[in-house]
Amino acid sequence: MEFFVAQILTGLANASSLFLVACGLSLIFGVTRIVNFAHGSLYMLGAYIGYSLMQVLPGGVGFWGSIILAGVAVGIIGVLIEMLVLRPVYRAPELFQLVATFGVILVIQDLTLIIWGPEDLLGPRAPGLRGVFRIMGEPIPKYDIVLLVITPFVALGLWYLITQTRLGVLVRAATQDREMVGALGVNQVWLFTGVFALGSALAGLGGALQLPKGGADLLMDFNILAPVFVVVVIGGMGSLPGAYLAAIIISVLNVFGVTYLPQSTLVLMFIVMIVVLMIRPYGLFGREEVAGEHGQVGEPEDPIKPASSRARLIIALGIAALAFLPLYGSSFSQVLATDVMIFCLFAASLHFLLGLGGLVSFGHAAYYGGGAYVAALLVTHLNSSMEIAFMLAPIGAGLAALAIGWVCLRLTGVYFAMLTLAFAQLLWSLVFQWGDVTGGDDGLVNIWPSDWLNETTVYFYFTMLFAIGGILVLRHIAHSPFGYALRAARDSKRQAETMGIDTHKVQLLAFGFAGLMGGLAGALFVFSKGSVFPNELEIARSFDALIVVFLGGVKTLAGGVVGAGFFKGIEETLTRFEYWRLVMGLLIIGVVILAPNGIVGSLRKFVRRLRGVSEGEGA
Amino acid sequence: MLEVERINSFYGKAHVLRDLSLSVPKSNVVALLGRNGAGKTTTLKSIMQLVRPTTGSITFQGRSIAGSQPHKVAKLGLGYVPEERRIFTDLTVAENLLVGKQPPREGAVTWSEDMLFDLFPNLAERRNNRGKALSGGEQQMLTIARTLMGNPSFVLLDEPSEGVAPVIVEQMARVIQQLKSEGLTVLLSEQNLHFAQAVADLVVIIESGVQVYNGTLAELNSHPEIRDAYLAA
Ligand SMILES: Nc1ncnc2c1ncn2[C@@H]1O[C@H](COP(=O)(O)OP(=O)(O)OP(=O)(O)O)[C@@H](O)[C@H]1O
Ligand SMILES: [Mg+2]
Numbered sequence: 001m002e003f004f005v006a007q008i009l010t011g012l013a014n015a016s017s018l019f020l021v022a023c024g025l026s027l028i029f030g031v032t033r034i035v036n037f038a039h040g041s042l043y044m045l046g047a048y049i050g051y052s053l054m055q056v057l058p059g060g061v062g063f064w065g066s067i068i069l070a071g072v073a074v075g076i077i078g079v080l081i082e083m084l085v086l087r088p089v090y091r092a093p094e095l096f097q098l099v100a101t102f103g104v105i106l107v108i109q110d111l112t113l114i115i116w117g118p119e120d121l122l123g124p125r126a127p128g129l130r131g132v133f134r135i136m137g138e139p140i141p142k143y144d145i146v147l148l149v150i151t152p153f154v155a156l157g158l159w160y161l162i163t164q165t166r167l168g169v170l171v172r173a174a175t176q177d178r179e180m181v182g183a184l185g186v187n188q189v190w191l192f193t194g195v196f197a198l199g200s201a202l203a204g205l206g207g208a209l210q211l212p213k214g215g216a217d218l219l220m221d222f223n224i225l226a227p228v229f230v231v232v233v234i235g236g237m238g239s240l241p242g243a244y245l246a247a248i249i250i251s252v253l254n255v256f257g258v259t260y261l262p263q264s265t266l267v268l269m270f271i272v273m274i275v276v277l278m279i280r281p282y283g284l285f286g287r288e289e290v291a292g293e294h295g296q297v298g299e300p301e302d303p304i305k306p307a308s309s310r311a312r313l314i315i316a317l318g319i320a321a322l323a324f325l326p327l328y329g330s331s332f333s334q335v336l337a338t339d340v341m342i343f344c345l346f347a348a349s350l351h352f353l354l355g356l357g358g359l360v361s362f363g364h365a366a367y368y369g370g371g372a373y374v375a376a377l378l379v380t381h382l383n384s385s386m387e388i389a390f391m392l393a394p395i396g397a398g399l400a401a402l403a404i405g406w407v408c409l410r411l412t413g414v415y416f417a418m419l420t421l422a423f424a425q426l427l428w429s430l431v432f433q434w435g436d437v438t439g440g441d442d443g444l445v446n447i448w449p450s451d452w453l454n455e456t457t458v459y460f461y462f463t464m465l466f467a468i469g470g471i472l473v474l475r476h477i478a479h480s481p482f483g484y485a486l487r488a489a490r491d492s493k494r495q496a497e498t499m500g501i502d503t504h505k506v507q508l509l510a511f512g513f514a515g516l517m518g519g520l521a522g523a524l525f526v527f528s529k530g531s532v533f534p535n536e537l538e539i540a541r542s543f544d545a546l547i548v549v550f551l552g553g554v555k556t557l558a559g560g561v562v563g564a565g566f567f568k569g570i571e572e573t574l575t576r577f578e579y580w581r582l583v584m585g586l587l588i589i590g591v592v593i594l595a596p597n598g599i600v601g602s603l604r605k606f607v608r609r610l611r612g613v614s615e616g617e618g619a
Numbered sequence: 620m621l622e623v624e625r626i627n628s629f630y631g632k633a634h635v636l637r638d639l640s641l642s643v644p645k646s647n648v649v650a651l652l653g654r655n656g657a658g659k660t661t662t663l664k665s666i667m668q669l670v671r672p673t674t675g676s677i678t679f680q681g682r683s684i685a686g687s688q689p690h691k692v693a694k695l696g697l698g699y700v701p702e703e704r705r706i707f708t709d710l711t712v713a714e715n716l717l718v719g720k721q722p723p724r725e726g727a728v729t730w731s732e733d734m735l736f737d738l739f740p741n742l743a744e745r746r747n748n749r750g751k752a753l754s755g756g757e758q759q760m761l762t763i764a765r766t767l768m769g770n771p772s773f774v775l776l777d778e779p780s781e782g783v784a785p786v787i788v789e790q791m792a793r794v795i796q797q798l799k800s801e802g803l804t805v806l807l808s809e810q811n812l813h814f815a816q817a818v819a820d821l822v823v824i825i826e827s828g829v830q831v832y833n834g835t836l837a838e839l840n841s842h843p844e845i846r847d848a849y850l851a852a
Contacts, residue, residue: 166717173707173718180705183667184719185693185769 006138007259011252013144014213016151017043017206019247021224022231023158023240024202030175030238031195034086034097035414037543038104039228040221042200045108046074046207047216048116051123054211060127071205078200082193088593090192094414095360099550100592102543105221106585113218114579120218123211143212155244158202162240171195175238222539226425229418230269234276236286237414245284267433270426274407277419281410319468326457334460335528336572341467342524344564347548348471349517354549356478357510358490359409360417363424364518364545366404369537370427371397371519372526376444377437386450386527393523394516400427401515405508421539428537443533447526463524470517471561477513486510547588620645620773620804621666621697626675626685628658628665628828635661636672636828643773643821648795648805650819650836652812652850658828659808660702663775666806667699668692679773696724698771702778702808704758706765708751712742715750715761719768727772728801735764738794756787763794773804780814792817812850816840824849 025039053066081104089096129146132139162168174181174191182188207220214220231250235242250269257268276284325337350364374396378389408419431438438444453459477483488496489503496503526532535541544567552563570587574580621643628636635658643649651659664670666677668689677685684692693699707715716732723729736743739760745753753761759779766774776795780788788811795805795818809815815822815836822839824832826849832839839845 166720169710169714169717172710172714176707176709177705179669179689180701180707181718182689183669183693183699183701184765185690185721186718187688187690 002136002138005136006140007255008252009135009140009148010144011255012151012248013141013147013251014255015244015247015251016147017210018224018227018231018251019151019244020154020202020206020209022228022235022243022247023155024199024206025228026232026235026238026240026243027171027202028196028199029232029414031171031178032086032090032192033094034090034101035094035417036199037098037101037225038081038108039199039203040223040225041105041108042074042078042203043207043224044112044216044218044220045077046070046204047123047211047214047220048112048121048207049073049204050208050211051121051216052116054124063124063127067205067208067211070208071201074204074207075197075201077204079193079197081200082196085589085593086196087189087192092592095354095546095550096592098360098362099547100589102547103585103588103592106581106588108585109218109221110579110582110585114582116216118218121216123213123215126212129212147209154205155240159240167194225539226422226429227269229422230273232283233415233418233422234273234283236280236283238287239283239285242283242285267426267430270422273419273422277407277410282415322464323461326460331456334456336568338456338460338463338524338528340565340568341463342521342528343544343548343568344561345467345470345524346518346521347545347552347564347567348474348561349514349521350545351549351552352474352478352517353510353514354546356483356490357486357507357514359507359511361408361511361514361542362417362421362539362546363404363542364420364514365537365539365541366420366424366427367397367401367515367518368522368525368545369431369532369534369541370400370515371522372532372536373431373438373444373522374519375523375526376447376532379447380439380444381437386448386453390523390527393526394519397519397522398512398516401518402508402512405511405515409504409507409511421542424537424542425539428534428539431537432534438534441534443531445531447532448530449527453527459528463528466520466524470520474517482506482509551591620680621806622676622678623662623666624676624678626665626672626677628661628670628672630661630670634828636665638675639825639828639830640675641823641830641833643804643806645804646799646802647820648799648807648818649821649823650815651806651808651823651825652810652815653825654850655810657825659825660777661828662825663699663777663806663808666692666775667697669699693769693771694721696727696770696772698766698769698774700762700766700774700776700779702781704762706750706753706758706761709749711747711749712745712753712761713747715765716768719765721769724770724772726802727770728767728803729770730767732768735767738767738797739764756783759783759787759791763791767798771803773806774798776805776807778808778810780809780811788814810850812846 021039021043024042025036028034028036028039050066050070053069054063057063057066085100085104086097089100126143126146129142132141133145134140162171170181170186170191174188178188181191207216227250231243231246234249235244235246249272253268253272261268280286322337326334329337346364346368349367350361353359353361353364371393375389375393378384378392379386384392404420404423408416408423411419432440434440435442448454449459453462485496485501485506488499488501489506493503522536525536548563548567550563551566552561570584574583577583623639623641625638625640626636627634627638639658639662641649641651641662651662653659661670665672666684668684668687672685675685676683679692679695679697682695684695707718710718713732716735736746741757742760742764745757750758750761763776763779779791783791792814795807799805799818807815807819819836822832822834822836823830824845831849832845
């Protein structure tokens with residue numbers, strides 16, 4: 001019993017930061033409709049800035065002052081991000097905003113590395129709160145008790161702000177219908193900025209508050225994202241009490257998990273989430289999201305046309321040039337081309353889901369990395385032949401996608417996206433924590449192809465066969481009745497259903513199929529490299545694919561492929577520099593702001609405009 | 620007070636308003652009539668800059684507002700009462716009014732919550748109810764009250780009689796007459812000719828985004844053929 005109480009108290013203390021960060025995310029989303037991926041980065045910055053301030057400000061006042069100042073500083077950084085990066089893209093489709101915030105993550109990662117260096121920082125203890133309190137005989141760190149006591153007050157303060165002040169009323173009104181708020185004379189621009197500042201400050205505060213418990217390190221940004229998304233999804237988007245309750249549930253559970261099932265801590269969180277969603281699809285206190293309720297009509301989309309004969313010719317020439325690469329290219333260029341083709345297939349599989357199905361998956365790496373791991377596990381533990389493993393990998397990934405898709409497709413929009421990311425994180429944590437089987441951080445090595453393939457040029461052709469074949473199959477399906485049904489389900493669920501399309505089934509199949517193709521890319525990958533590590537499953541890899549699809553242009557079928565080539569090219573060049581993330585991040589932000597139709601889309605638009613001009617002159 | 624000249628508005632590629640002009644003199648009620656889909660709502664949204672006309676000019680009290688932001692247009696004293704009501708359903712009646720609140724404006728009535736509750740007694744007892752608990756008629760009153768909280772000198776009113784009970788329509792007509800007598804200028808989009816008859820001084824009829832009639836109510840009444848040609852029975 002005593003132990004039980006102690007566990008709960010520790011859980012409550014841990015809930016503190018999680019609550020603050022989740023609350024900020026939820027608040028920002030409610031008003032701006034932006035899922036701020038950089039929220040984890042703001043949390044990380046809060047920790048680092050708080051750490052530095054604590055080095056210079058002495059004593060208890062210095063300690064608590066540093067925490068508050070860290071919150072303020074991060075709030076100001078949030079304002080800068082909002083004004084410089086997000087303002088130009090508020091009217092753009094969701095994906096642009098996501099990609100923009102991802103660019104911010106990269107920039108902050110490198111800036112943090114430059115300023116504070118690569119070592120983990122040990123958080124200072126709170127002055128006067130070094131020891132433990134004995135509660136029912138169990139030692140509880142004093143700092144935990146303090147956290148546990150202040151969090152409800154912070155929550156209460158926020159609650160007061162949101163429910164009792166005019167600013168709060170405006171925030172809630174804008175959460176429902178921001179266009180109307182504008183028409184009533186409220187300048188939304190500053191409302192957005194204000195909310196962003198508040199949400200960022202909360203994230204910063206969360207980061208600084210957990211310093212004595214967790215310190216500061218460069219992985220904090222991604223590590224907090226999955227639990228925060230889970231909390232927001234469980235609690236219900238935009239609900240303060242929901243976020244609080246969910247943070248407590250997750251944290252307490254985590255503490256018990258560490259004690260009783262140390263290898264399952266991360267998994268537990270997802271199980272709870274799935275159970276909650278089964279019962280309440282929009283979280284404990286959430287409301288159904290109605291996407292684009294008011295005044296968010298995009299440009300009508302041009303119908304996807306079958307390739308013109310000229311386009312076919314260009315594609316055929318490109319493939320021919322690739323096929324003859326071993327005649328004129330070095331062995332290194334073949335390796336590079338193999339990498340690019342694999343990545344193209346991976347991106348094309350996401351494009352299928354995203355562009356055609358309108359299903360924004362944030363966790364597509366689950367199937368790519370999943371496929372790679374299926375193959376590697378079969379080879380490592382069952383001594384299976386490469387051929388069998390290669391065949392089973394996509395099937396395994398496809399089945400996983402079907403199972404995950406089945407859960408995620410109960411939700412739509414941002415909930416769907418967050419869930420897919422959470423599941424990808426679940427797979428990642430399984431692989432990461434279950435070291436006996438998966439090798440954990442050390443990965444699985446010696447996964448080479450059979451002898452007949454174990455040569456760069458042969459494997460290059462092997463990859464070419466499957467990658468280009470896979471892309472052509474995806475393309476073919478896009479133009480098949482199934483592809484039309486999928487698009488119909490994307491554009492109007494209700495209309496599609498009146499036409500007799502079972503939209504849920506169509507979308508689930510598409511999800512499974514995209515997973516299968518992702519898994520194929522993963523299988524090609526693992527045998528080309530001979531090893532696989534957990535980072536093939538991580539959030540960053542999912543984002544790579546998202547960025548690629550975005551770079552290429554969501555609306556164009558060629559998009560995924562061109563984007564992937566471009567991305568790999570840049571990555572190959574940039575990773576030679578120490579701070580390539582910074583450059584990459586800035587590049588991404590630049591593209592988002594300057595070429596919002598992606599590379600292919602913008603080129604097309606440009607060409608069309610040129611033609612339009614010349615036709616106009618002719619008339 | 621408001622001059623709209625040859626505006627063209629689009630939804631994507633759909634050309635909805637074509638060279639539309641109209642003018643609203645101070646302290647008048649102008650009824651904008653037309654069938655379903657004629658472009659009435661689009662006209663009001665274009666004035667409010669919720670839809671951006673691609674060409675043409677809009678001047679309010681001598682100032683050009685084309686290309687401005689909706690909140691800036693509102694700040695000049697143009698109030699907008701949308702068609703679909705769009706009250707904030709999770710907010711209470713009092714909170715809805717608070718969202719609309721703006722500083723007093725010269726040359727316009729300065730409204731307080733109590734004055735609005737006098738105007739719409741039904742709302743008074745609903746003060747602390749959430750918007751979603753209100754009836755359709757009450758929601759319509761709340762939309763108007765919310766806009767009046769901004770102390771507008773000019774109101775764009777989109778089909779206030781749509782889908783509400785006849786008693787409420789009558790009450791609405793009395794309210795508009797009262798507001799007019801206090802100096803408010805109104806551009807009213809309507810399909811209900813009776814309602815328009817009760818409040819309007821001038822009438823503009825549009826059909827497929829083109830103006831087809833512009834005159835006084837009395838003139839329109841003496842030309843039943845126009846009525847029959849452009850308005851639903
Ligand atoms: N968001 C939109 N996207 C595309 N077309 C639209 C949109 N809103 C309206 N339209 C079209 O524009 C035209 C004018 O619509 P509008 O709503 O202005 O008509 P209205 O006169 O207000 O009709 P009603 O009496 O039904 O309210 C219609 O043909 C309508 O289908
Ligand atoms: Mg209308």
